[in-house]
Amino acid sequence: MIEITNEDIDAIETILFPNGSTFNESHRKVIKNLDTVDIKACPGSGKTTSLIAKLLIFEKKLPLENNRGICVLTHTNVGVNEIKRRSSQQEGGRLFQYPNHISTIQVFVNKYLAIPAYKHFFLDNVYSIDMDTYIENFKKLFYKISRGYRQNIERKFPVEDLWQKLVFDFEDDGTIYLGAKKLEDVYSNTTPTYQYLKDLKKGLLEKGILSFRDAYVMAFKFIKEYPEIRDLISARFKFLFIDEMQDTSPIQMKLLNEVFDKSQVTIQRIGDTNQAIFESSSEELSWKPEKRSLSLTESKRFSAAIAKCIDKICIEPQGVTGNNTIPIIEPTIIVFNDHNIEKVLPTFAELIIENNLHQNDRNVFKAVGRVSKPHPEGKITLPSYYPTFNKRNSKSVRFSYSSLQEYIDAINQIEDHNVNEYRRLLINCMLHALRIEEIRKDDKWYSEKALLQTLTEKNEQIAINLNRLIAKWVLNAKNGQPIHNEIAEFLTSKFVPLIKGSKQVTKELKDFCTITKNSVDNAVETEETEQKNSYFHAVKSGSELKINLDTVYNVKGETHTATLYLETFYKKYDLSNLMDYLKQNHTFPKGKEKINALCVAYVGLTRPSHLLCLSMRQETIDGNEEDLKKAGWNLLYIKD
Template identity: 25%
Template sequence: MPPLSLHDVSDDEIAELAASGELDLSNPVRRQFLKEMNSRDVQAAPGAGKTTLLGLKLRLLGRRWTPDMGAIAIVTHTNVARQEIENQLSGRPDAQRLLRYPHFIGTLTAFAHQFLALPTVRGLGFQVQSIDTEIFTSAAAAALRLSPNARGWVANQSGLPTSTSFVDRLQAGALKIAGSLTLDVENPRQLALVPGLANRSSPTFVALQEVKDSLNARGLFSYEDMMAIANSTLNGIPDLRQALAARFALIVLDEAQDTSEAAFNMLHSIRDAGAVLQCIGDVNQAILADGASPAWKPAADALDLNETKRFGPSLARVASKLSVHRPQDIVSTKQPDSLLYAILFAEGAEQAVASDYAKLLVSNLGGEGSFWAVGHRRNSSESAKKTQLVLGSYFPNLKSQGPQVDALLLHASIVQFGIGASELEQVENALRETITYCCKLGADGETLRQGRLLKTCDRHFPEIGRGLRDWISDQLEKPPTTEALWAEAKASLLARLASFAPDLSLVETCGNLKFAGDSSTFEQTATDGAYEIIDVDGTKVRINVGTIASIKGQTHDATLLLQTSYFNIRPFGKFAEALNAKTTRKWGPKEASLLANFYVATTRPRRLLAVAAQADQIGEKDRNLLKLSGWTILEITK
């Protein structure tokens, strides 16, 4: 088999690609990656153009590939990323062949599922209904609450005070333990050791094993199960490693910083059998777990793609100071330069921040563009003496684009709703509205808003409750996977309610009950599409509001980073300390996690970055140093 090679790529060929204007290829690191055909890591700064660069490399490979060469696998973390790569190749005669068999362009989970986990699970005698962590966790939590030999221990794992009711402790403990019910990579027929239970012969562990067996017998598996099965299969069948390495001569992993340890074990196993593995990402954007080290650790010889085209030199210097997982000197020649503002507010004056930010947007950018305000999810400190700030503290008039269930599979939503999971208020509220409207309950409809819907129906509207439970059961048995099937499911719900609403024929839709397809096809967006519109002298400025995690991968015109609760750390004290440090320093786990979140937020905007912090968070010395670094400081008093 002839090797897949790029050794013959000439400067003229690279110049031809550069002439398209898609990306500046004068950078030597970009040129090196285009020709690189050994296993290599690429540490790419935000805005370095890595997706475009990967697309250009695939065009070079497509020109040279013949059927007797090994295939190429491009592995991503989301279908959105997959589609971006496919768009790079679509319509390109020199690369379009890579979109077809025997090549693979898809998500990491799809790769493990298609080539390893699904064949193995079926070989073990299981019928697969779903491989999805959300679905599995919901079903597992329900099963744990019903397990007579495990429920006492499960309740004790909740972490809640013993004064809390047993039911609440059981619910919290079940959700916590459900995520630990993963198959053992050494033996995929048994449960891996669960934290707090090292003895497999204990009655509690035996009960947990029974729960796991019952879920697997129903065909329910988590993504973690899938990776355990994949690694077990690779470890147990050396010929399979060789076969996959022979099939895929080159495997490229995109967004490597989001990859789990188990997934790396799988890819490294194939690499060690002879495949070339190239990992591309930005390890400094790894913010998946507080205090955890990223699973991807770029090798010492990793290509340093440190030139950004997204933002100007001033913001590049800020990002460099916040690159805590792997120091990187990010450079930029983009003009005009990025604008930096620090909005310092007195305690209790946080609601004035949004207005000042809107004024900056109008004066600098004209008031139209992609404008965001972001902060952390609430990680509260029980010992905090002051009221802790959250996103709503700054935006008391948040609006929503309406109820959505985009973040979950419809199947997962129904499973979780069916067991009374309180976090699925959107699903529950949509069903409440549908029942109230279709059944013309009038004032009695208010009863539906008292407590959980199913329990309320059981008590006050038992026939509706039975109909709703039957409908949920039907969806669990055969979950709708397309818009057409979802339309049938909605019609079925309306039919079940027909006896309570004689004029139901007038109703054509269930309103806010939205169909949600494969969750991996949705780009993670800000919390519930929240936004606020602020009037600045007649100019309406829309500011989108979300968490830092929700904006990963996005590019904005302007971003406002808000001081929000982050355990017991004074967040912007650490921010100023990092920006003003003269040398690289070692941060503690939570500090590193905090600064990594700041890194993600501060590298989103093209033109303007603003941070908002309580005035007592940044001392006079740090303020002066920030001013010398190009920051404009605005003060808000009560």
């Protein structure tokens, strides 16, 4: 029977904390616990570090009894990469080897359920499970619909919304919904419109082009037909750890419950229900921690002054305590009116300079808000404070793009320097080229395995040199050298003709490999967007202080030196809606809107280590001044 001791934790501290920090008793209790339990953790409490410590201790004790594995699921690749980086520091790291599995929930669903299900039901390989590829192909098929019918559909359902609304039912994959209603209840199944939309949705699935939601549809279908999958997965994994549990959607929760048998698998769910925020208003919190849970309430991230002010601005106060080694700077509310709103960011910058935070070794300054788009009636949103603000495109690295140039651009977005990530990206680019040419093997889309096998059969030397070629491209790209023409030449003159058995390639492939004005414009636009979303403030020394603007959703998980939470309008002005909580008068929130507003505010307010500021309209603060001061807030009025 495996056991984690204080001696194990002492040894791992030297790896995780080279500066001499240690785990406190609450952390040690969490690390040593090997039972099924929920773990509630406040922001900056070290929950992920505690999980990593437990995993690294496990790694030294592998293999487990009967060679069972450890499964770790997260919601982003950030946590996965951190575990991977730490594991690589230990000799003989085995956490990322069979029978263990560490990935995002989506990758787990794809690998063990959706992809095998698709192969079983359609006797083919999945083309892609990727939202950008799905949306791109959805629109292509939609614009092939006869113009009159297409325009009638768009009057009710603009295509930008349609791809989200036209979905398969989770329980019965043969039923298609359009929004909340069955497709046949929106358009009669005798009409051409019904048939067009039905053919569009089913056509994408038959081509193997899946949305993330479709992957879950396939997963449920697979489990329904083969319930023994639950026994197989539960027999393989002895432990399941789920990080950031509050971000788990109801459908993810349902699937995990169906796949993992609690009687066979020890399950630990780790998160903070106060930080459950979703960009889609249709999503909701699915995780309710068990009463018998463990807690981590001491934050290493922020000062005691910040901890005092934010503890009640949440669904359920946890008695958060701050880090006493961080200097106390009084949390400040910057009060503005319609005539001086443009002075909010400069005032925040001056507070940063006044407290010498710009001289810190690590200085990250951000201004965040809930709503990023201009309001049609002129209500205050992020652009109201900084008119050039434009919500940036997601920087997350995908593995499917619409052009060769986008694949190359993605090389420099990969932060994890594991060569396998680069290799996977460029292999996917080659597979994409084969799909453009509609080249199959045994009437199936090529997989990586089939590709390497065919290359070996047709030209063993190219197969042998492939990894070396990919490494050269990546190195050159990282060094700023042009690689586009070389890869384009390889794809169109060597690779595709070799697999195809013909030197002729389609116009579509040539277009894919051509640098267009759009691809150049996209690169310029991305750079310009970065500039538009940054406010620069002059410092007397002659340097500049940079404050990045962003949405609360995009900064989740980050730590800033100073954060400014900007009041914005979402059905109501969000800080006005939360005034009682700002004054430390907590009542359990009722209604979905109040709960969502609290979670968004809590995430935004718990980012800074040293300085927390709010911007608040004069109308919001009127009559509440004394109560806010008693709650620990300093009030700073902007002068016209």
